[in-house]
Amino acid sequence: KEKIEITKEQQALMKIILDAYNRHQIPQDVAKKLLQDQYSAEENFLLLTEMATSQVQVLVEFTKNIPGFLSLDHEDQIALLKGSAVEAMFLRSAQVFSRKMPKGHTEVLEARIRKSGISEEFMTPMFNFYKSIGELHMVQEEQALLTAITILTPDRPHVKDQHAVERLQESMLDVLRKLCALQHPQEPQYFARLLGRLTELRTLNHYHTEMLTSWRMNDHKFTPLLCEIWDVQ
Ligand SMILES: CCOC(=O)[C@H]1CN(C(=O)c2ccc(F)c(F)c2)CC(C)(C)c2c1[nH]c1ccccc21
Secondary structure (H helix, E strand, O other): OOOOOOHHHHHHHHHHHHHHHHHHOHHHHHHHHHHOOOOHHHHHHHHHHHHHHHHHHHHHHHHHHOOOHHHHHHHHHHHHHHHHHHHHHHHHHHHOOOOOOOOOOHHHHHHHHOOOOOOEEEHHHHHHHHHHHHHHOOOOOHHHHHHHHHHOOOOOOOOOOHHHHHHHHHHHHHHHHHHHHHOOOOOOOOOHHHHHHHHHHHHHHHHHHHHHHHHHOOOOOOHHHHHHHHHHO
């Protein structure tokens, strides 16, 4: 059995990514608010919009801490952020949703999310994704690296220097591969399963675009930041 060891610089990289990931925790208070009281569909939608807006701000801060990101071409930096924002939102949502909660809270949270003016057809693939993420029982390091890997996807629209992005993504993938082998020695397929979730995540992009159209029909309001990042209006 070959000895897998994470090098000193890979440990440093992982520490930077994990600190950045934890420093910019999504304010859990929105999820708590949703759990606390029964709101109308409009109020739920407003809470979710507030959650999405703060998550975008969190995403930008996290991305700036990815080693090498700020040395990329500036227009490519924007293209990567715009291209990964929705996937990063769903990845973070899955992590928030599959967090250990007291008995029955997850069901209440799911019901409240369902009652927010979003059509049912998008809920099923979304909650299926949350459950498939939950089943992985990812550790923080894996969650943080998976988010960084999602952001550093070379083939986003309008990225000019894809090779530069590929090099950064590959170094993240190498650390994640080793971490999975060390954290889940009994499950040699674990790393592959993680990457499989990224494929499932991409399908949610499509649903999100559809959701936006249906929201625009029922004149839902978004914040300027969401309009910018979600190409709304
Ligand atoms: C982490 C940032 O995520 C969001 O902001 C998501 C949150 N979403 C969740 O399923 C979700 C997961 C766990 C929770 F604890 C919770 F409260 C919500 C997905 C979605 C319903 C599609 C949404 C979000 N923001 C919106 C704004 C307008 C319309 C729809 C959404």
